[in-house]
Amino acid sequence: MASMLRFSKHPRAAVAVVLVAVFMTNLDLLIVNVALPAMGETFSAGGGGASLGSLSWVLNAYAIAFAALLVLAGRAGDRIGQRPVFLTGIAVFTLASLGCALAPNLGTLVVARVVQAVGASAQIPTSLALLLATVPAERRTHATRSWAAVGGLAAAAGPVAGGLLTEVDWRWVFAVNLPIGVAALVAGRSVLPKPAAREAGPLPDLLGALLVITSIATLSGALVQAPDWGWTSGRTVLLLAVAVISGAAFVLRSLRHPHPLFELDLLRLPRFGAANAGSLVFGVAFAIMLLSNVLWCQDVWHWSALRTGLALAPGPALVPVVTVLTARAAQRYGHGPLVAAGGLLFAAGMAWFACFASVTPDYWRGMLPSQLLTGAGVGLALGTLVAAGVHAVPGHRAATGSALVNSVRQVSTSVGVAVLVAVVGSHIGAASLHDFRIVWCIAAVLGLATTAFGVHLSRGGAGQMAFAASR
Numbered sequence: 001m002a003s004m005l006r007f008s009k010h011p012r013a014a015v016a017v018v019l020v021a022v023f024m025t026n027l028d029l030l031i032v033n034v035a036l037p038a039m040g041e042t043f044s045a046g047g048g049g050a051s052l053g054s055l056s057w058v059l060n061a062y063a064i065a066f067a068a069l070l071v072l073a074g075r076a077g078d079r080i081g082q083r084p085v086f087l088t089g090i091a092v093f094t095l096a097s098l099g100c101a102l103a104p105n106l107g108t109l110v111v112a113r114v115v116q117a118v119g120a121s122a123q124i125p126t127s128l129a130l131l132l133a134t135v136p137a138e139r140r141t142h143a144t145r146s147w148a149a150v151g152g153l154a155a156a157a158g159p160v161a162g163g164l165l166t167e168v169d170w171r172w173v174f175a176v177n178l179p180i181g182v183a184a185l186v187a188g189r190s191v192l193p194k195p196a197a198r199e200a201g202p203l204p205d206l207l208g209a210l211l212v213i214t215s216i217a218t219l220s221g222a223l224v225q226a227p228d229w230g231w232t233s234g235r236t237v238l239l240l241a242v243a244v245i246s247g248a249a250f251v252l253r254s255l256r257h258p259h260p261l262f263e264l265d266l267l268r269l270p271r272f273g274a275a276n277a278g279s280l281v282f283g284v285a286f287a288i289m290l291l292s293n294v295l296w297c298q299d300v301w302h303w304s305a306l307r308t309g310l311a312l313a314p315g316p317a318l319v320p321v322v323t324v325l326t327a328r329a330a331q332r333y334g335h336g337p338l339v340a341a342g343g344l345l346f347a348a349g350m351a352w353f354a355c356f357a358s359v360t361p362d363y364w365r366g367m368l369p370s371q372l373l374t375g376a377g378v379g380l381a382l383g384t385l386v387a388a389g390v391h392a393v394p395g396h397r398a399a400t401g402s403a404l405v406n407s408v409r410q411v412s413t414s415v416g417v418a419v420l421v422a423v424v425g426s427h428i429g430a431a432s433l434h435d436f437r438i439v440w441c442i443a444a445v446l447g448l449a450t451t452a453f454g455v456h457l458s459r460g461g462a463g464q465m466a467f468a469a470s471r
Contacts, residue, residue, distance in 0.1 A: 013191040017184055018127045021090055022147065023154045024180045025120045028097075028173075030158025030316065032058065033290055034309050035170040037298045042170065043106045052295075053224045054106060056421050059291070060220050060414045061110045065117035067410035068213045071261050074125035074404070075204050082126040083192050087185060089122025094181030100174035124406050128390070130192075147383075155316035163309025170305075208261035211250035216414055219243035223418035227425045262404060271457060275389035276408045278339060278453035282346070282381055283412025285446035288420050288439050289350060289374055293367070295424070296436060301361045311363060315375030322379025335388035336458025340451045342381025347447030349373030354440035359433055381450055388457055 040055050077085045096119055099112035131147050165172040222239035229236050254260035297308040330338055353370035356362070389405035419442065424435045 013187065015131070017188045017191060018086070018130050019147075019150050020180065021086070021123050021184045021188075022127050022150050024177055024184065025093065025123055026150070026154035027158055027161065028116070028120075028177065030155055030290070031162030031165065031173040031176075032062075033294050034159055034162030034305055034312070035166045035173045036291070036294065038166050038170040038305060039106075039109070051228075052425070053228065053421055056220075056224055056417050057110050058106075058113055059417050060217075060224075062113040062117045062120075063410045063414040063417070064213055064216045064220065065114045066121050067216065067407040067414070068209045068261075069118060069121035070125055070407040070410065071404055072204055072206075072209060073122045074129075076122075077126040077129060082130050083188075085122050086126040086130065087188050087192070089119045089126070090181055090185045090188065091119070092116075093119025093123065094177060094185065095119075097174045097177035097181065101171040101178075103171075150320075153320045155319055156313065157316075159309035159312040159316060160306075161309070163304070163306035166305035166309075204259050204261045205253065205257045208250055208253055208257065211246045211253065212261065215243050215247035215250060216411055218246065220414050220418040223415075223422040226422055262407075269392050272389055272392035274453055274456050275335075275385050275392060276405060278381075278450050278457070279385045279389065279405060279408045280412045281446050281453065282343065282385060282450040283409045284416040284419065285346065285350070285443040285450070286378065286382070287413045287416025288443040288446075289346075291417055291420055292424075292436060292439055292443075293371075296357070297367075300359060300433075300436075303361070311367060312371065314368060315371035315378070318372065318375030319379040319382070322376050323383050326380060330384060330387070334458065335384050335391075336454050336456070338380045338384045338454070339388070339457055340454030342377045342379070342384065343447045343450030343452075343454055344377070345380065345447075346374050346377030346450070347444040349375075349377060350440045350444035350447060354437045354444065357433065357436065357440075377447065381454070 036055055036058065039058065040052070043055075073085060073089070093116055096112050096115035100109055100116065103109035103112055128147055161176070162173055165176060218239045222236050222243065225239070226233075226236045250261075254262055293312055294308060297303045297311055298305065303311065326338060349370045349372070352373060353366060356366040356369075358366060386405055386409075420439050423439045423442070
């Protein structure tokens with residue numbers, strides 16, 4: 001696998017195809033967030049009564065399926081080759097995007113989002129594995145951060161693109177994937193190399209994947225529905241019980257299964273474990289920040305989708321800039337200091353907004369400083385946490401390791417959205433400034449926790465990286 005892209009007759013074109021596909025899947029995240037209130041208006045007008053709680057499944061169904069399938073897709077890439085899995089992922093994601101654009105009701109949209117997640121889960125781990133296969137070991141940090149920077153570039157374009165497309169019709173936020181996906185698929189079939197090697201053995205535990213989906217879905221459901229059902233109602237308690245039982249069953253099964261979904265020997269690597277824990281904590285904070293800002297602008301300040309997109313653009317626009325400018329610092333000082341600094345900046349940005357936000361629009365004093373601080377924090381921490389996790393695993397398990405890192409990030413997205421809904425309530429119009437300040441403070445505390453993981457990564461770890469690279 002280590003020389004797959006070098007067999008390509010068009011290596012630059014192959015890399016371009018990979019990065020375009022990564023751009024497409026990352027672009028989908030932010031434009032869907034910006035379009036969420038417009039989706040609620042459409043389906044509520046149609047008699048569906050789309051509350052924030054029900055709309056949150058447009059995000060959560062995608063994140064949960066993505067998280068559970070990433071490891072399976074990563075192992076499939078290791079086993080049958082990155083090229084076929086990657087191209088299949090592009091095709092499925094593109095077709096599912098068409099289904100999302102044509103969805104007649106919220107239920108159909110959620111199902112189409114799950115299918116979208118199937119396609120995205122096949123693309124993400126294989127794309128990173130393809131890029132890592134083209135560079136020597138000493139440049140893997142740079143390659144991984146460049147891969148993350150493409151995601152950051154998509155994030156920078158996402159708010160404005162989402163606002164523009166939503167002003168026409170929210171369905172265009174999915175339809176825009178069609179020409180990108182078709183072009184990447186056609187070009188990919190021509191320029192991507194064929195697999196050079198295969199890894200024998202069965203796929204990971206499929207029942208384990210089902211248990212993970214059940215646990216995360218029921219936990220998210222309990223958090224989302226509790227404001228309406230009541231925290232002590234029978235339905236809420238039942239969902240929480242199912243979440244705990246299925247989660248415990250998954251852990252026990254993983255400890256005993258010969259081919260577990262999550263490889264516990266990788267999770268026991270100190271740096272890999274710390275990077276995943278940091279990704280989980282920071283991902284929850286990031287999801288809270290992202291959706292709360294969209295809801296604040298559109299439902300509290302009553303701004304249009306386009307104005308909201310423009311208002312949110314500075315933060316994401318900083319992400320790729322900071323990622324590129326700090327590439328040498330990551331190589332010189334390691335991952336830990338950058339993660340620690342990123343967590344501090346993110347926490348400062350959320351604390352700033354919690355202190356200075358007002359129901360009367362005041363963008364320059366309240367939101368813009370917060371956007372700049374959190375954007376710089378995300379640029380320092382997010383891609384660096386991915387790099388720290390990937391570089392702590394053996395090179396021949398790059399696809400599986402990167403899939404696990406990204407699974408954790410998707411789990412954190414689902415949890416973050418659910419926490420936001422649990423605090424502000426299922427019906428956003430009833431939320432108060434106090435409710436939003438609570439979730440912003442939660443995000444700030446999680447940013448500080450990320451700093452603690454960065455400090456942990458800074459302590460030693462060189463031997464761990466050498467051990468992982470030699471395996």
